[in-house]
Amino acid sequence: MATDALTLTDVHSYYGDSHVLQGVSFSLKAGEVLALLGRNGAGKTTCISTVVGFLTPRRGEIRLFGEPISGLTPEAICRRGIGLVPQGRRIFPSLTVRENLIVARRSGDGSRKPWSLERIYDLFPRLRERHGQLAGSLSGGEQQMLALGRALMGNPRVLLLDEPSEGLAPLIVAEVGRTIALLKSEGQSIVLVEQNSNLALDLADQVVILTTGQCVFDGGIDEIRANEAVLTQNLGVFQGH
Incomplete structure (x- = not known):
């Protein structure tokens, strides 16, 4: 059986004394998109921060293609193949596009x-068109493209996208969606954190819903889509699909 791309097992993370992730477990299959959903404050970004090493879990285990990565530094986790498009983009504004x-360039593992x-x-x-322009002068949509491009330059085995459509106009959101769909078609393993549940459900193979730091749904x-009550209860949305 193929090894899962990313596996979290009973992960507990804290900010100080605040117990944010309370036993989170899920697995991302290689080449698929897992949508990580939940209301604001549910623990989604904390989960991403724990995977990339910004937070060290106090309990539990995180594995990347079977290799334990929990407790490693963010740099070591990046070198092993985790790529991040952070919430708020966080491009380097005083550098050119x-x-x-270039600063994020890293060779891949040869699998793709x-x-x-x-290619970017x-x-x-x-x-x-804007390769020589300072990144801080780009529009929000262009900055999101740059954040995506920068993550891809690291040739990640697993790509984490934290709210990639946040603050973008609908046309740009659609473009972001097309880009994620293209990456998926090329076999990129992706964890997608999104408030835009329609976008997330259109792209996902698997959905995990967090509520107050716990998984309340994990399924295909x-x-x-057949369980509107779960969506309404945990996301406050009704899907017309």
Whole structure:
């Protein structure tokens, strides 16, 4: 049986004395998209921060393709193949578009076609047009493309996307969705944190819903679409699919 791309087992994370993640467990299959959903404050970003090493879990285990990574530094976790597009984008505003991409360059593991500067420019032609422009002067949508491109330049085995559509106009949100769908079609393993549940459900193979730091749903996309009560109760939304 194939090894899962990312596995969390009974993960507990704290901010000081505040017990935020309370026994979170889920697995991302290789080449699939897992949508991590929940209301504000449910623990989604804390979960992402724990996976990338910004927070060290007090209990539990995180594995990347079977290899334990919990407790490693963020740099070591990145080198092992976790890529992050953080909430709020966090591009380097005083560097050019090209410099933002080059600084993140890391060779891949050879399992898929590697990401290069030219491939990123082919994916996002607007970044090619603005390659010499300071990143801080880009529009919000262009900055999100740059944040995605920067993460891909690290040739990640697993890509974590934390609220990639936040604050973007609907046309740009649709473009972000198309990009994620393209990455999925190329076999990229993705964890997608999204408030835009329609976007998330359109892209996901699997859905995990967090409420107050605990998993209250973990199942396939067809299962969640058939369970409107779970969506309404935990997300406050009704899906018309």
